Amino acid sequence: VHTYRYGCREEEAVTRRLGRALVLGNSYYRGTFDTYNDPAKFGLFYHAALIMRRGDVREADQWVKVRLKNHTAYKPTSTASALPALMSGLIYEHKVSMLLDDMPDQGTKCIDAGDAGEDKAVLVSDTGELVRDLNQSIGTIDTPMTKAAYGFIGGKDIRLDGMAIKAETDFGTIAFSSLTPDPIDRSKNLLLTAVGRAQNTDFRAEPREDSGFKVVDSGKPPILVEAIEAEIRFKTDRRNLRVISIDDEGFITGTVKAWTDGDDFVIAIGQEFAQIYYLIQAQ
Structure with missing residues (x-):
């Protein structure tokens, strides 16, 4: 995980809490979360790297x-x-x-x-791979190698090319990438990431009159991550896939419920062995 921060003065890193004096988007919460410990950021770095460096999105x-x-x-x-x-x-x-x-x-x-x-309610990239629906507060990425849905995805029937996502959790990101040169429907090794709200243990905040919030207690470790409950269904040529959940140290925590339905492979996440990361691998 990258541990860079917003600033480069050594005395601040030593004597002050990281990002405490920084304002981003009228928010002071960077003293609590920075890139190195914000699951909503580092949790999606793998997919971001594949999108940008492998060129999954044109x-x-x-x-x-x-x-x-x-x-x-x-x-x-x-x-x-x-x-x-x-x-x-x-x-x-x-x-x-x-x-x-x-x-x-x-x-x-x-x-x-x-x-x-x-002024448009639905924004679509000229390649057709990126869509942002402002009315529904959701966005999608739809390519052969990486697919994702983000925003207030709960209760919505999200359909991509060869994939359907039904989330119970109201807010979050569900991202899906092939970890081989093959596209998702033929890959024998895939990464599924599901991440949403996160906060420190005992974190407390109060609303401010000018909107936003004021941090009363930044809390302490561990960071509590909301489990994303969802069913992901995707087309695949493979019939020998299994799904395992991976913890923050890279260890397997359990086998996740999954089954085959015709040409679809279906995964149910967020109940047993809930994590941010899941690997779908051919046995």
């Missing part, structure tokens, strides 16, 4: 440049500070960059900043 087909007109003027017609809102939808669909005055237009498409803020 780069966008289109490269959109957003033109900032007269950005050096005393009163510019469009400003960089407005870009996050303007591009909130574009970044899920295409590669996006800014185009300033006198810069060459090298993208596949160029639009003015004022035209970049189209």
